[in-house]
Amino acid sequence: MDRTKLLAARYRAATDRPYLASALYSLTIVPASDVPTMGVDRHWRCYVSPAFVAATPVPELAGVWIHEVAHLLRDHHGRAARLPASAQGDPARINLAQDCEINDDLLADGLALPAGRVVPGDYGLPRGRLFEEYIAGVPPRPHAHDCGSGAHGVARPWERPGAGTPGVGDVEAAALRRAAAEAIRAHQRARGTVPGGWSRWAATILEPVVDxxxxxxxxxxxxxxxxxxxxxxxxxxxxxxxxxxxxxxxxxxxxxxxxxxxxxxxxxxxxxxxxxxxxxxxxxxxxxxxxxxxxxxxxxxxxxxxxxxxxxxxxxxxxxxxxxxxxxxxxxxxxxxxxxxxxxxxxxxxxxxxxxxxxxxxxxxxxxxxxxxxxxxxxxxxxxxxxxxx
The missing domain is CATH 3.40.50 (Rossmann fold)
Known part of the structure; x- marks a missing residue:
């Protein structure tokens, strides 16, 4: 795998969006030829396809880095587990709804993403909503891009949680989310250039609403x-x-x-x-x-x-x-x-x-x-x- 290219893309993502730097550098890279593109598990391991890295320009790889870490920062796997039982049987559909939530913000922020990314408008859905609100409007698609258990909560065959692949525990993950939320607030005070989706997310972390x-x-x-x-x-x-x-x-x-x-x-x-x-x-x-x-x-x-x-x-x-x-x-x-x-x-x-x-x-x-x-x-x-x- 072209590790230099992959790390250059992460450096670009962290430099352009410094409020996400701590989260981005907490991801453990795991090369995996059987993962379609890039995906994450719930312990912040990032599985990367060497072929995908070779075929994707650095600006788009930077966008994918931010996309994958967004699943973890927004606790998508935890939120997916709280869905009604009737909505939990289709991980691909959940993943598409989550991608709508994330990509809506990333594209509005001017980030480049690879072809095939989905946004709410693809399904005639309004912008600026949470994935829980999108699921009902997303049709099933059996071969959708799979971001892994760090998104929908269901472990995939290409995930390797064994020895040699350190991960992030729940306590550390909560600390990373709070650190990112505080960095977003600081960035807003200094420059005022944070997308609305990230701003709302930071508010839920720093000013939590009771479930x-x-x-x-x-x-x-x-x-x-x-x-x-x-x-x-x-x-x-x-x-x-x-x-x-x-x-x-x-x-x-x-x-x-x-x-x-x-x-x-x-x-x-x-x-x-x-x-x-x-x-x-x-x-x-x-x-x-x-x-x-x-x-x-x-x-x-x-x-x-x-x-x-x-x-x-x-x-x-x-x-x-x-x-x-x-x-x-x-x-x-x-x-x-x-x-x-x-x-x-x-x-x-x-x-x-x-x-x-x-x-x-x-x-x-x-x-x-x-x-x-x-x-x-x-x-x-x-x-x-x-x-x-x-």
Whole structure:
């Protein structure tokens, strides 16, 4: 491999974009004739095709260096792992969406990239979005360029994580991301010439936004654990101490699984995509903690309860409505059944009246957007909403 040419391209990339220099020089070069062009694994090893280096001019190689390190700086493999399960089965499609996110910024920054690179406009998609927003608009392409597990998270045959190829650990990777973000901020103050995508990325590192999925999952798990904390006696499984007492059967203690009701706001102001994402998060967490089947009911509600269903996943839910909004009706209906739930989760945009006082159940509100605040006594999780053109 023409290592001199490859290193000259990295030097050019680091010189022209000094805020990325530390990250670029943290990549370990691994020659690999079976890699299509260049790719990275999640431990910052950069696999390089000798034939690709020979055929590609230095300016374009410099652009590819920045493209590959961008996958790692933006934690694409970590973000891919947090995608819904339905979106994780096509690594090539994920990679294309990620390339749209990166190349959009690189080309706007005047970088040269090899032929065949993809941008959002290739699929009629808007510029300046994250790859999670692009996936739905990217068609499957089985032979797309593969940037490796450092992008989509799935290990490739040409990756060689064995001895002799040192890598970067998670703690060091986090430090490299923060150092790059701080360098971007310093570069902006000195020259003000950083592409918008990199500027927004730096802001998320230096001023992190709490991941609503983790917050919602934590709230649901904690509420279920709280509701299950009450124990009761049962004779279905006699106490182990029964054997010591002739003619006496002692009950054992049991910790029953709670019942959970999910009240879904289906009024006209609700966005279907965000609503489906929040509902999938809730039902997924409930499955993880063992609450499923007939222990979960979902009520579709606008100004009235339109549909009630038992749910084991978001796909089982029938949503109906589209009129006004009054979540008090949904909460009251959820608690009116003979086997009343111990936990009620409301998915809404917040533009609704709320009960005047706490109900006899744990109440969680997953509020889509920031239009309104529920009462202070309601445990609230904010779910960000991306509006068209926003």
């Amino acid at each position: 609503w999925r983790r917050v919602l999952a934590g709230a649901v798990r904690e509420a279920v654990a709280w509701a299950a904390g009450a124990v009761d006696y049962t004779y279905r499984r006699p106490s182990r101490r029964t054997a010591a007492l002739r003619g006496v059967v002692l009950p054992s203690l049991r910790r029953p699984l709670p019942r959970v009701a999910i009240v879904v706001d289906t009024s006209g102001s609700m966005g279907e995509d965000e609503l489906a994402a929040a509902l999938a998060e809730v039902t997924g967490v409930l499955r993880e903690v063992g609450v499923r089947g007939n222990r979960v009911s979902v009520l579709a509600c606008d100004a009235d309860v339109r549909a009630v269903s038992r749910a084991t996943s978001a796909a089982d839910v029938t949503l109906a409505g589209g009129g006004g909004t009054d979540m008090r009706v949904g909460v009251a209906a959820a608690l009116a059944v003979p086997e009343r739930p111990q936990v009620v989760i409301v998915l809404t945009d917040g533009l609704t009246p709320w009960p005047a006082e706490p109900p006899a159940a744990r109440l969680i509100a997953a509020v889509l957007g920031d239009a309104a605040d529920p009462p202070a006594w309601i445990e609230t999780v904010r779910v960000p909403v991306v509006r068209p053109g926003g």
